[in-house]
Amino acid sequence: AFNSNITGSGTTLTLGANQVTYTGTGSFTDTLTLNTTFDGAAKSGGNILIKSGSTLDLSGVSTLALVVTATNFDMNNISPDTKYTVISAETAGGLKPTPKENVKITINNDNRFVNFTFDASTLTLFAEDIAADVIDKDFAPGGPLANIPNAANIKKSLELMEDAPNGSDARQAFNNFGLMTPLQEADATTHLMQDVVKPSDTIAAVNNQVVASNISSNITALNARMD
Known part of the structure; x- marks a missing residue:
């Protein structure tokens, strides 16, 4: 909590993941920089x-x-209320905002499957799943x-893992792929599949069986490859 009148110019405030309550009359000019953390697990x-x-x-x-x-973002915990x-x-009237065109945002995020949108008029940040x-x-x-070998089967396996229930091994492994480069992701998927599945009209069903039967035993190996 901060209980005092305050003025500042060219100010930087580091909030981390904390809420700071303000009581008083304050104003800032020039550049105001806020360093914050958006915790996906806490949704705050x-x-x-x-x-x-x-x-x-x-x-x-x-x-x-x-x-x-952005920290602790998992495909299993993103929902429409993942915002802050x-x-x-x-x-009303407690905040006298700067015009929204003056708001600049930089987001440090290491998960390729998570995207962020920002409403400058309300200073609200939203997370969304863009894996597909x-x-x-x-x-x-x-x-x-x-043009990688077995591309069609690897893509289908990734799509099946994306559609797996939240909290499942397949869904969690898929979330980990968001922390990899595309080529690392393809290599990891190949190891999870183990068997080479030929393209056919039944590829979805076959791949589903392959992924479902092998993914649990391969999660440990996958995590080891990420270390």
Whole structure:
């Protein structure tokens, strides 16, 4: 908690994953930088809450620079409510915002399957699962996996793993693939499949059996390859 009137110019605040409550009358000018962490497991992040009767005036801020580190993001825990607001007020008028065109955001994220969108008007960050789009682009003509051996079967296996129930071994392994490069992902999938499955009209069913029967015994080996 911060209970005092405050003014600042060219200020950097490091919030981490903590909520800071503010009581008082404050204002910032020039550049205001907020370093925060967005925790996917907790569905929350570092933020400032302006208490009732207090005001924080950012109308004189020329650049509101938000630097967000995304952590603990898992395909199993992303949902429509995976979002957080960086600065909010308990009462209307508590926050006097900078124009939204002055808000600049940088997101440090190491999972290729997770994308973030930001609403500058409400200072709210949203997470979304984009795994299906990433797979399609990886295997599309000109993509990094378009011409690899056994590409059709590997793509189908990835799609089946993506569709597996949340919390399953297949879904968790698929989440780990988001931390890999496309070629590492393809190599790991090949090891999980073990058997070479020829393209056919029944490829989905066959691949489903292969992945389901082998994935549990191969998770340990997969994790070892990631270390």
